[in-house]
Amino acid sequence: MSNYWNSFTRKLDPYVPGEQPKDRKYVKLNTNENPYPPSANVLAAIKDAANDQLRLYPDPNCDELRGKIADHFQLDAEQVFIGNGSDEVLAFSFMTFFSPENPVAFADITYSFYKVYANLCSLSPKIIPLNNDFTLPADAFCEPNGGVVIPNPNAPTGRGLPIESIKYILNANKDQVVIIDEAYIDFGGSTAVPLIKDYPNLLVVRTLSKYSSLAGIRVGFALGQKDLINGLNTVKNSFNSYTIDRLAGAGAIAAIDDDAYYRDMAQKIIATRERTIMQLNAIGFSVIPSQSNFIFASHKTAAAEVIFHALREHGVLVRYFNQPRIDNYLRITIGTDEEMDKLMEALKDILK
Amino acid sequence: MSNYWNSFTRKLDPYVPGEQPKDRKYVKLNTNENPYPPSANVLAAIKDAANDQLRLYPDPNCDELRGKIADHFQLDAEQVFIGNGSDEVLAFSFMTFFSPENPVAFADITYSFYKVYANLCSLSPKIIPLNNDFTLPADAFCEPNGGVVIPNPNAPTGRGLPIESIKYILNANKDQVVIIDEAYIDFGGSTAVPLIKDYPNLLVVRTLSKYSSLAGIRVGFALGQKDLINGLNTVKNSFNSYTIDRLAGAGAIAAIDDDAYYRDMAQKIIATRERTIMQLNAIGFSVIPSQSNFIFASHKTAAAEVIFHALREHGVLVRYFNQPRIDNYLRITIGTDEEMDKLMEALKDILK
Structure with missing residues (x-):
């Protein structure tokens, strides 16, 4: 101090x-x-990007990468927000959507960064105890609150959440943003991405660190309806215009291609x-x-x-x-x- | 909205x-x-880092890069903070040191991101008009305020500030942090870095984007006494643990070596x-x-x-x-x- x-x-x-x-x-x-x-194409794309153009700023909007991710998930580019790892995406999400006057709900056993973000944003968390078998008590997330954050699968337990439970929680939280943190979704979980078109309150957060084997280049993203993505861009552009460098951008594009x-x-x-x-x-x-x-x-x-x-x-x-x-x-x-x-x-x- | x-x-x-x-x-x-x-060694170091190790997280503390920068400026590693571009370093600095109850002073004609950061942190800026020839009225920065931010040289005017004026402002602001933003210092300005040992209230911010020709990899840093650097780390580690990826880190180390x-x-x-x-x-x-x-x-x-x-x-x-x-x-x-x-x-x- x-x-x-x-x-x-x-x-x-x-x-x-x-x-x-x-x-x-x-x-x-x-x-x-x-x-x-990482895939050989990712490494090749990064080496290729290690050229004289590094003297220039990257594209602050990551248009090419956003288009690539949008195509992959059958969304519009305006429904994609890119950040410097999903941790940065989550930090911006807490800053954009949650308010000190309404407690944000998350589990007692979950990704421990959520309570750090809550503190960063002067939010009072509403801690929901998991059931004894570490399943998620969906009903408890449907009581009045100022927002919801759930990792699916949960960390550190690894338990997945059925898509029906997510729908149930989304329906009960129409006026608040529900963040589904899908850092680990590609190892057997059921993604909430197809729900985005029906739920303006749903934000799905992803990372290239796990599934794409790129923890070393720091790229995460959020998927949601345009209003939510615009909010994230407003906060991000009040903090740092260029969060994704040319090398990470090139590697991420190749990773999406190499699914x-x-x-x-x-x-x-x-x-x-x-x-x-x-x-x-x-x-x-x-x-x-x-x-x-x-x-x-x-x-x-x-x-x-x-x-x-x-x-x-x-x-x-x-x-x-x-x-x-x-x-x-x-x-x-x-x-x-x-x-x-x-x-x-x-x-x-x-x-x- | x-x-x-x-x-x-x-x-x-x-x-x-x-x-x-x-x-x-x-x-x-x-x-x-x-x-x-960028120098050939920088590009080679990045290509070399584009390997299988990208599957692993980077060092969250950037120890090697911090050591390199510390040696270059004859400081301790604990006097160096690294960020994802100097814009991120400045955002964290506003978050760490300035308070809504005390207006932060900066010029009317200056880097326009400062007023965005002030807004981000709910700060009321104290706008100091430059003199007619765009020189800085040092006296106006010595009146009571909650902190000072000055680019040296100033942007967008390009005018440098004599080191004596910086000392004068530091002496009048012993209880507040004075940020000297040296993004453009290497093109003819006089750096305030040698003042760090005598002024616990001085934070010097630098970037690799201009002088080091690496706008595309997003690395900036702050230099100051350990207390200030610890504060920046506290905020950064409440926001995002891994802000500097393996590739940018490798390139930055080579850039410092290639002065x-x-x-x-x-x-x-x-x-x-x-x-x-x-x-x-x-x-x-x-x-x-x-x-x-x-x-x-x-x-x-x-x-x-x-x-x-x-x-x-x-x-x-x-x-x-x-x-x-x-x-x-x-x-x-x-x-x-x-x-x-x-x-x-x-x-x-x-x-x-």
């Missing part, structure tokens, strides 16, 4: 991202990155996930059903925090959240089959 | 960046880009600027003395707005601001000698 900080800054409680270790090489299953490389490659990789990840769940069950873990590229697991006798530290000693990083209700769970990213074999070996050694 | 926008968003008045035209090829002297390419190349390019730009000023004087323009990579010029008989549109017809883009006191001026970026020859040809044709 410093006398130079304003009162707004003094009350902030920043997000803490998963560790990006530099001390040694780990089997890195802690930040839900894709274990497979067939990414679909195959997602299928591999899903197969590895199911294999891993069976193996974990066999050594005493219970695992929440997952529709994402990570699983949330708890052991019947060994404490999660102990396993977490022991795994680190064994060179395997997973994520542990020391917070009520989930302090006996580990969030484990699905890596390659080889990486998951190393995880299993380490776990067997730890639990023996 | 939409019913879904909150009251904050309804009152915003976004920044309008200079045109990035797509309809035809122009001599582009409208957004103060560097006419020379000798950029110094040469800056010298060429300065030589072209002085040549252009003489040529403009010869055809009836008066030009404000410039220490930047652009000039601010007014013709003795022809109206700036008329010349602006006629130049566009001739395939030359410059910037015109339709606002009081400067509505008879053109802001002209210094391009290559060949580009400036085309400007002069077009002007001679227009004014004949």
Whole structure:
């Protein structure tokens, strides 16, 4: 703290991202990155964009990328907003649509950045406890509130939400924006994108960090009716005109074009996930059903925090959240089959 | 406007960046880009970083780049904050240090994003009129206020501020943060960086967009004492953990290393600027003395707005601001000698 900080800054409680270790090489299953490389066309497009034109500003409106994403989802370009990672898109969304006088609803067990955004925007969150099995109590999101944010599938549990529940929540919240954060949707969930045409209150947020294996280039986007997208652009253009650089833009365009490659990789990840769940069950873990590229697991006798530290000693990083209700769970990213074999070996050694 | 926008968003008045035209090829002297390419090492470093590691998140703290910048300026890494372009750095600075109850002081003729940031942060600006010759009235910045923002050199005038005036303003504002925005400092200005050790209230903001010829990769930074940098990190980490992607980070590191190349390019730009000023004087323009990579010029008989549109017809883009006191001026970026020859040809044709 410093006398130079304003009162707004003094009350902030920043997000803490998963560790990006530099001390040694780990089997890195802690930040839900894709274990497979970006497509060759993406890397080629970026190399191609690394030219003299970097002296020039990028297109502040990302017209080419927006058109590409719009075509992919059968939407208009005016229904697409691009940001510097879905975290920036979410930050702008909180700034644009939610108000201090009306609490914004999100779950007690969810992406922990939501409460940071709420704080950033001086919003009072309305925390909705998940059911005991970590399913979402849709009714609780239908009571009066000033907006809704739900990840589908949820993080860190991995549980997907049926599209009928989303419709139910959208119908009960006609006057507020409902954000469905689909960061992990491509690993088995049901997307809400087809609902956009019928629901002016729906904003779907996506990222290239997981499915498209591009956490390193920071591109996320929001899909929704034009009014919502215009609002996001108004806030963004009051903050930073050029949020997407020429290199990330070029890589993102190629990634959208290369969907067939990414679909195959997602299928591999899903197969590895199911294999891993069976193996974990066999050594005493219970695992929440997952529709994402990570699983949330708890052991019947060994404490999660102990396993977490022991795994680190064994060179395997997973994520542990020391917070009520989930302090006996580990969030484990699905890596390659080889990486998951190393995880299993380490776990067997730890639990023996 | 939409019913879904909150009251904050309804009152915003976004920044309008200079045109990035797509309809035809122009001599582009409208957004103060560097006419020379980034160094070959920068392009090589970016190509090298376009690899499988893009599947992983970047370092959220940009430790390597911060270390490099710190060494370059003989500061500690803890005195460096990195952002997605200096516009993002400035937005975070307004959010961190200024308060609605105390007006932040900036000039009437200055970078027009400042009033957008003030609006974004619900601040009431204290607008200080420049003197008639567009010099800065330092005394007016020493009256009670809640913070100060000054570009040195100023935009769009190009006028530099003597370091003694900056010291004078810093001494009179010990309890508020004084931001010196040095986007254009490397084209002849005197940097305030050596004052950082003595002034805990000084924040110097820089960009790689101009001097380093990297407007296309979006990297800016702030230099100041650790308390100020910690404040910026607190706000940034409440907004977006990973603002700098792997590619921009790699390019920026190479750019800092390649300072000798950029110094040469800056010298060429300065030589072209002085040549252009003489040529403009010869055809009836008066030009404000410039220490930047652009000039601010007014013709003795022809109206700036008329010349602006006629130049566009001739395939030359410059910037015109339709606002009081400067509505008879053109802001002209210094391009290559060949580009400036085309400007002069077009002007001679227009004014004949």
